[in-house]
Amino acid sequence: MTQIDVITIGAGGGAYPAAFRLAKAGKKVIMIDTKGVMSGNCLAEGCVPSKALREVTGIYKQSRFPEKFGLSGALKFSYKQMVSHKDYVQDIRYNQHQKELEEFPDNIQLIKGKASLVDSHKVSVETESGNKIFLAQQIIIASGADIVMPPIKGAELCITSRDVYALHPNLSELPKSLTIIGGGYIGLETASIFCELGVKVTVIEMMDRILPTMEPRLSEELQRMLNPNIKIILNAKVEEVNKAASGFDLSFVHSNQKKTINSELVMMAIGRHPVIPEGITEIGIKTEKGRILVNNALQTNFSHIYAPGDVNGRSMLFHSAVRQSLVVANNILAGNVPIDYMNFEAVPATVFTFPEMAFVGVLPSAAKERGISLIETAYSFKGDSRAQIYDEREGEIREFFDKDTMKLIGAWVIGIDAANLIGELGLAVQQGLTVFDLARYADQHPMASEGISKAARKLM
């Protein structure tokens, strides 16, 4: 049995930022990950590879109408080579992470294996060279999340985001047609990429709007702005998927009628669920609806066992996991008496469709539920110099202030640079900035961020 200060289950965004911070402070940390590499599902099959494909698709998309910029000749693409670029980015990032690990040879060890809990301080790890037991003062459960596969007949015939975005993915050629089950962010991002590359894409969503877990006004706006070639079928319940003479038949019920759609491939994208390591319930760690319960210090019901990241299901995003991981490290260094807390309301999120859409904080429907009165203001990209230069004038920046304090508590951006702009707005939400703070900031000209202070100045 090996004694160690801290053990992490998983080596993704919820685990490794804490491991490095703790190592810097002199703690000995062991990270266990079934993949044997650092950075979890984000780099393996999520955020990074999907953006690698998406951004290259964006260059191609822009090049299709060169005349309006005085250019000529549209670009051609090879999907295989686009995938190679994605693989290249994943490779360099894995190498980079390996070097980061090598900077702490005495304090951090990464072991390839599957971890389970034996008791509240003991972790058992199945490795290729046998079983190992570790005794740790603190345990960080950061086992992340995995793709939801519903019990639908033929679900196993569907591809998933893993087949598209993993390193050397199964899908290296574009299908002619693709039906995506699920109008959440993964389904829509993939729909946007494939549609721009000429694939006939259909999205089947069970609820009455796309992005059903997000703000209703945002769903409506985004659906209106998506490429109309993406066929979206709402209120449709998928029943089964069957192999057809050519491609696959997907059967669904829509307006009380059974319908079938045939396409070369079907993708399952109905969401991700937390991965709970074995032993959790046996030792008495509380869970609810398949998530590990944590307080805002990221402690489970055991003060020395933490569960940051996707596994607690509170905000399943890599950058949220990173911040949560640092909260954990700070609280471990404080002897499990919390000195740091996670602010789940200052975590920006982006849906990387074309156009992109981003949001942060408390938006109108959440404000209504909580009885918070809002004052809102907006800036349209129609009058924005950068949007005019790129001829991407649709969309807006919208800011929501608490009527009682005039502090910015929420914001969204749809359109040009949304993913970048939400960064400044998110920091403003985190820092509790007021409409006056935003209004007096000299946002750069001629960038779309000008709209942030201009929108605020409309209320002055």
Ligand code: ADP
């Ligand atoms: P997060 O961003 O919350 O850290 P990720 O899903 O990116 O989540 O990373 C979690 C990592 O944990 C993945 O690499 C996954 O393979 C690994 N993992 C999940 N369960 C176990 C387990 N029982 N033992 C070891 N590693 C695990």
